[in-house]
Amino acid sequence: MSRDFLTFKRMGLPGPTPLPIVGNVIALASEGTRAFDLNALNKYGKVYGHFDGFAANLVVADKEILREILVKQFNNFPDRFSFEEFSGDLRHGLANVKGEHWKQNRNTITPTFSSGKLRKMGPLIQKACDTLMKTSRQLIKSGDDGQVEMKRLFGGFTMDVISSTAFGIQADSQSNPDDLFVKHAKKMFDLSVTNPYKLLMMYLPALKPLFLKLGVCIFPRDSMAYFRKLTSQLLDERRRNKEVDRNDFLQLMINAQEGRLELGDEDSKEQGDNSSKQNIRCLTFDEIVGNAELFFAAGYETTALTLTMNAYNLATNPECQERLRQEIVEKIGSEKIDSENVTKLQYLDKCINETLRMFTPALRIDRVCVKTTKVKDITIPAGMTVTVPVYAIHHDPEVWEKPDVFNPERFSASERANQDPLDFMPFGYGPRSCIAMRLALLEVKMATADIVQNFRFSVGSKTDIPPKMEDGFFLKPKHLWLKTEEIK
Numbered sequence: 001m002s003r004d005f006l007t008f009k010r011m012g013l014p015g016p017t018p019l020p021i022v023g024n025v026i027a028l029a030s031e032g033t034r035a036f037d038l039n040a041l042n043k044y045g046k047v048y049g050h051f052d053g054f055a056a057n058l059v060v061a062d063k064e065i066l067r068e069i070l071v072k073q074f075n076n077f078p079d080r081f082s083f084e085e086f087s088g089d090l091r092h093g094l095a096n097v098k099g100e101h102w103k104q105n106r107n108t109i110t111p112t113f114s115s116g117k118l119r120k121m122g123p124l125i126q127k128a129c130d131t132l133m134k135t136s137r138q139l140i141k142s143g144d145d146g147q148v149e150m151k152r153l154f155g156g157f158t159m160d161v162i163s164s165t166a167f168g169i170q171a172d173s174q175s176n177p178d179d180l181f182v183k184h185a186k187k188m189f190d191l192s193v194t195n196p197y198k199l200l201m202m203y204l205p206a207l208k209p210l211f212l213k214l215g216v217c218i219f220p221r222d223s224m225a226y227f228r229k230l231t232s233q234l235l236d237e238r239r240r241n242k243e244v245d246r247n248d249f250l251q252l253m254i255n256a257q258e259g260r261l262e263l264g265d266e267d268s269k270e271q272g273d274n275s276s277k278q279n280i281r282c283l284t285f286d287e288i289v290g291n292a293e294l295f296f297a298a299g300y301e302t303t304a305l306t307l308t309m310n311a312y313n314l315a316t317n318p319e320c321q322e323r324l325r326q327e328i329v330e331k332i333g334s335e336k337i338d339s340e341n342v343t344k345l346q347y348l349d350k351c352i353n354e355t356l357r358m359f360t361p362a363l364r365i366d367r368v369c370v371k372t373t374k375v376k377d378i379t380i381p382a383g384m385t386v387t388v389p390v391y392a393i394h395h396d397p398e399v400w401e402k403p404d405v406f407n408p409e410r411f412s413a414s415e416r417a418n419q420d421p422l423d424f425m426p427f428g429y430g431p432r433s434c435i436a437m438r439l440a441l442l443e444v445k446m447a448t449a450d451i452v453q454n455f456r457f458s459v460g461s462k463t464d465i466p467p468k469m470e471d472g473f474f475l476k477p478k479h480l481w482l483k484t485e486e487i488k
């Protein structure tokens with residue numbers, strides 16, 4: 001990590017002038033990540049540098065350079081900047097581990113998200129969708145003029161999906177918000193921006209050595225202890241009852257721990273040559289706990305936010321909502337939505353993509369350079385973090401005309417044929433992109449199709465237009481109320 005404020009000048013790169021000690025953190029915190037990145041891109045172009053405290057942060061939106069960093073020279077940029085020392089059990093999760101260790105763990109865990117495994121998870125998602133319909137009815141009745149807060153509604157749904165697909169637990173968080181599991185999960189995985197340690201570490205990574213001395217952990221220790229104990233109990237129980245056929249991540253990771261990760265024919269084909277046994281390794285107990293917790297941390301809020309912002313887009317664009325409902329009527333009728341028939345809904349796919357473009361939950365992604373590398377005419381030194389301003393790329397008017405307008409047709413087959421994958425990367429890009437993209441999309445599509453088949457969203461007196469958003473780890477609305485009516 002460079003402590004030299006002249007780093008980018010020497011590299012011949014522009015960027016905002018850093019202040020002593022804090023670098024450019026004050027501007028970033030006061031403007032918010034979205035405005036900061038959009039303004040900086042406008043002012044300095046597609047490659048520039050800024051400082052998070054002393055840490056030099058190279059920002060790249062240039063597609064040719066990104067292709068080198070994220071794919072072609074990935075071996076020199078394999079890691080993510082992380083707070084692993086402060087993340088308790090999560091430091092063993094896939095998102096935090098580094099280099100060769102990451103490669104082996106990714107190979108081991110990848111089959112967990114294969115098409116075959118996802119199909120088997122379909123009924124678990126369907127069950128959570130049934131509860132979502134029930135909860136929607138209850139919230140409409142109790143709400144002011146049928147207005148429902150969407151983050152709460154969809155947060156309960158994604159919590160149910162993750163608890164059943166990750167731990168094999170039927171938490172029913174939508175009806176039992178006081179359940180111990182639900183309480184700890186919410187406490188632990190609500191990545192709110194109000195935690196002062198998270199804020200300080202996000203903006204001032206230079207304080208890392210001080211926090212290490214203080215033994216800081218960014219997740220609540222009691223909740224972490226709860227999940228560790230729970231995982232240990234579940235593992236014991238499953239070793240005793242081997243005959244029960246389960247399809248959750250925990251079971252698939254136990255199989256990996258015991259070195260009996262079996263790949264079906266379809267799975268082997270998807271894994272290509274990497275499926276051979278030498279590329280996968282047994283997971284340790286710590287890695288099972290860390291990954292089970294990580295699936296929550298990475299999957300609960302991101303998916304709920306996508307559902308929330310998509311409902312907002314449909315409510316504020318009623319003609320798009322009607323077109324989607326019509327597509328459901330024509331292609332599915334009154335059949336129950338499942339993981340097979342939902343794939344027929346092409347307009348749904350366009351709407352979800354457009355929502356992920358406009359309101360991408362992860363505003364930025366990053367990579368750490370581990371070996372000094374020349375990319376085009378820039379020499380990136382080992383240790384430097386490269387940030388990809390995903391939100392700003394998704395709102396680049398050179399690529400996306402009127403970027404703040406919801407227009408699902410941007411994702412029609414003909415438009416997509418002319419797009420560069422680096423213009424649209426809500427799940428990141430390259431070997432380290434989101435491992436669960438297909439699960440997330442399946443979950444979002446099934447819940448949206450089910451709810452649009454049964455309910456109509458519209459703007460109510462409590463709906464903020466545009467929504468008031470928070471720029472934290474994730475892009476999320478402070479709250480999002482929509483008038484919701486059941487279609488009889």
Ligand code: HEM
Nearest residue numbers: 095295298299302303362365427428429432433434436440
């Ligand atoms: C709409 C929902 C989701 C979005 C938008 C999303 C987005 C992302 C992004 C942007 C990354 C970083 C990619 C990169 O650095 O190139 C990521 C990584 C990751 N995501 Fe997701 N994600 C979603 C849902 C999920 C779910 C449901 C899970 C788990 C069940 C999950 C598990 C992970 C994991 C484990 C990683 C780290 C991968 C690695 O380092 O190898 N995500 N996700």
